[in-house]
Amino acid sequence: MAIEEHHGPQSFISKYVFSFDHKVIGLQYLITAMFMGLFGGGLAVLMRIQLASSPDDPLVAPETYISLVTMHGTIMVFFVVSLALVSGFGNILIPLMLGARDMAYPFLNMLSYWTIVPACFLVLGSFLVEGGAAAAGWTAYPPLSALPEAVPGSGLGQTLWLAAMTLFIASFTMGGLNYIATILNCRAKGMRLMDMPLTVWTYFLSAILGTLSFPALTAAAIMLMLDRHGGTSFFLPAGLVFGNEELPHEGGTPLLFQHLFWFLGHPEVYVLVLPAIGMAFDIIATFARRPPFGYRMSVYSLLSVGVLSMVVWGHHMFITGMNPYVGEYFSIATVIITAPFAVLGLNMIASIWRGRIRFRVPMLFALGIIMVIGAGGFGGIYLATSVSDIYFHDSYFVVGHFHLMIGVVTLMGTFGGIYYWFPKLFGRMMNETLGKVHFWLTFPAIYTIFILMHFQGLSGLLRRYADHSIYGFAEVGKTLAPTITYLTFVVAGTQFIFLFNFFVSIWRGKVAGDNPWEATTLEWAGPSPAPHGNYGPTLPEAKRGPYEYDPAQEAGNDFAPQAS
Amino acid sequence: MEATIVTSEPRRIPAAQIILVVFMGTVTMLFAGFTAAYMIRRAGSDWTHIPLPGVVWINTAILIVSSVTIEFAWRRRSQRWTALSLILGAVFLLGQIMAWRQLTSAGLGLGANAHGSFFYMLSAVHGLHLVGGVCAMIYALRKGSASRLIATYWHFMGGVWLYVLLLLAV
Numbered sequence: 001m002a003i004e005e006h007h008g009p010q011s012f013i014s015k016y017v018f019s020f021d022h023k024v025i026g027l028q029y030l031i032t033a034m035f036m037g038l039f040g041g042g043l044a045v046l047m048r049i050q051l052a053s054s055p056d057d058p059l060v061a062p063e064t065y066i067s068l069v070t071m072h073g074t075i076m077v078f079f080v081v082s083l084a085l086v087s088g089f090g091n092i093l094i095p096l097m098l099g100a101r102d103m104a105y106p107f108l109n110m111l112s113y114w115t116i117v118p119a120c121f122l123v124l125g126s127f128l129v130e131g132g133a134a135a136a137g138w139t140a141y142p143p144l145s146a147l148p149e150a151v152p153g154s155g156l157g158q159t160l161w162l163a164a165m166t167l168f169i170a171s172f173t174m175g176g177l178n179y180i181a182t183i184l185n186c187r188a189k190g191m192r193l194m195d196m197p198l199t200v201w202t203y204f205l206s207a208i209l210g211t212l213s214f215p216a217l218t219a220a221a222i223m224l225m226l227d228r229h230g231g232t233s234f235f236l237p238a239g240l241v242f243g244n245e246e247l248p249h250e251g252g253t254p255l256l257f258q259h260l261f262w263f264l265g266h267p268e269v270y271v272l273v274l275p276a277i278g279m280a281f282d283i284i285a286t287f288a289r290r291p292p293f294g295y296r297m298s299v300y301s302l303l304s305v306g307v308l309s310m311v312v313w314g315h316h317m318f319i320t321g322m323n324p325y326v327g328e329y330f331s332i333a334t335v336i337i338t339a340p341f342a343v344l345g346l347n348m349i350a351s352i353w354r355g356r357i358r359f360r361v362p363m364l365f366a367l368g369i370i371m372v373i374g375a376g377g378f379g380g381i382y383l384a385t386s387v388s389d390i391y392f393h394d395s396y397f398v399v400g401h402f403h404l405m406i407g408v409v410t411l412m413g414t415f416g417g418i419y420y421w422f423p424k425l426f427g428r429m430m431n432e433t434l435g436k437v438h439f440w441l442t443f444p445a446i447y448t449i450f451i452l453m454h455f456q457g458l459s460g461l462l463r464r465y466a467d468h469s470i471y472g473f474a475e476v477g478k479t480l481a482p483t484i485t486y487l488t489f490v491v492a493g494t495q496f497i498f499l500f501n502f503f504v505s506i507w508r509g510k511v512a513g514d515n516p517w518e519a520t521t522l523e524w525a526g527p528s529p530a531p532h533g534n535y536g537p538t539l540p541e542a543k544r545g546p547y548e549y550d551p552a553q554e555a556g557n558d559f560a561p562q563a564s
Numbered sequence: 565m566e567a568t569i570v571t572s573e574p575r576r577i578p579a580a581q582i583i584l585v586v587f588m589g590t591v592t593m594l595f596a597g598f599t600a601a602y603m604i605r606r607a608g609s610d611w612t613h614i615p616l617p618g619v620v621w622i623n624t625a626i627l628i629v630s631s632v633t634i635e636f637a638w639r640r641r642s643q644r645w646t647a648l649s650l651i652l653g654a655v656f657l658l659g660q661i662m663a664w665r666q667l668t669s670a671g672l673g674l675g676a677n678a679h680g681s682f683f684y685m686l687s688a689v690h691g692l693h694l695v696g697g698v699c700a701m702i703y704a705l706r707k708g709s710a711s712r713l714i715a716t717y718w719h720f721m722g723g724v725w726l727y728v729l730l731l732l733a734v
Contacts, residue, residue: 177586177590211587216597220597222689234601260600
């Protein structure tokens, strides 16, 4: 880039509010995600209280409980994990790790953030409207989502949900376009694609997957909107009766929505999980003091995971009565994903092998990711197989599985990333002891919660039910519920330690040097905190691969930065 | 320690071109999604084909002509040809609104017939994407003529329209 001089923006508004600087935008995303996370996590706590309270004295009515479930899922997937991990860290890390001054299109980047802000308000505001927030699940299946009169939440709440999703998709597409252009175009001099840190590779794939799969949801959302407000019958079949009157719709197919939704929904999982895996690779390399095992193998595995993720959506729909041969195909294709995923997991484990491990906080979270991918992936095999999935479908087994994968993996990635790149952003370290307390209280508890949910599902406990006591089955699952509720309190409470640590460390943390972790990648080639423009007058050049560590050497002498 | 010494400089493509290509990929996937929906919905037992409003064919001709004029616009760096393409684009959009009115006055509102619903929806979504192209032309006119990238996008959206027409007509 031919920018010679760098005058940072001067006024408060241009510096912190409508900023073009990728780091500020990334932080805006992160902080927005933290706020939304408090809210979405709070909903989870409310759900657990409801499940633990006596059926005679429930916390909320069943239709409100469904709203809680719906909005917890929506907020966590689209407004916490997507915002923190993909938009937040993506913006912060891509230019820094590529040795660029900013994203390819800083204005588009700012626009993308300010598109998501109204979406957040719509989501939060939907709790205040008549009928309450949307209640058709985060998947918004019709007819529940298509008939405004179906349940209280199907009214204005669902409309606001759809409006928020539209804004989210617009914002995410802008971000994705920007990521792809930046990665292809703004790499440091000398950096080939195969010299990029794995984190950048995962963002690259995640952006491609996002831009190619989100349009299917856009199409579905447009049709859903027309069914709700235009009187069309895309998803609404004939013969629906409401209040003893037959509705005028005819000929629509509710299943069509499910196909379109999951065509997005499944790749979306990888959009979220891949960056966490990439970060884990980078963090493990730094703290095991050796290059990740099989860099190229990991890149090719990531590529094949990406391609496969686009063609397996049907495994979410095994019980819809699909043709058994189609189900067979989706089963086999899904199980094939295990192969590249196992390569990734084994490469992570092999990366630690004979390393000189430093058990700092980011490393703990990265090691946690390996463990969770193992357990989560194992449950996935049972859900990929149509025979067992028919039993597990809509049970807590599914809830446990997907929370491990897109809940815990991404959360561990986000936390690990925050502890690891905090000095880059603020020039200070987060408190190590509080960080360790945070990890050791969060990880075992959250892991146990979702492993126990697998057992609840095995015993037949069904998800989304506000009150299980009226059903005479799944006794084992019911007895596990109180434990899960207590652990939820532990996890939720512990996050305040993290928030305290984060905000206090911004001003009071121990001052970090430019490269506190003795890492090699380009983001550490400039000063910390990174100034406007990221690097001084000259941009770094990539002179070698991203991970030149040697555990055999003395500490301090065991790494060669990519820029030197 | 072995160091990977990099000698060759990677080839770079202009960022705007990358963005355009990926965006066209996104739009393609959007219409692929609609196509899937159309195929499945069409197999429904209540499906009846309706004749498309006649003005659509005139609109299509106008859009094809505008693709020719925008080619002149960027090749000759001509503001006049750009303005002409812009006008043709706007006429096409107005023509599409006329098509909707023809259909509505024939008693086929948005929800009356599934085939008609698809016509309204697909032409509206296509029209919105075309509005983006018109805005880009207006922006370009302030400084000069339409660029090659705008022309590429315009051809692409023209192609999408021909595809939509083919899908709905047969």
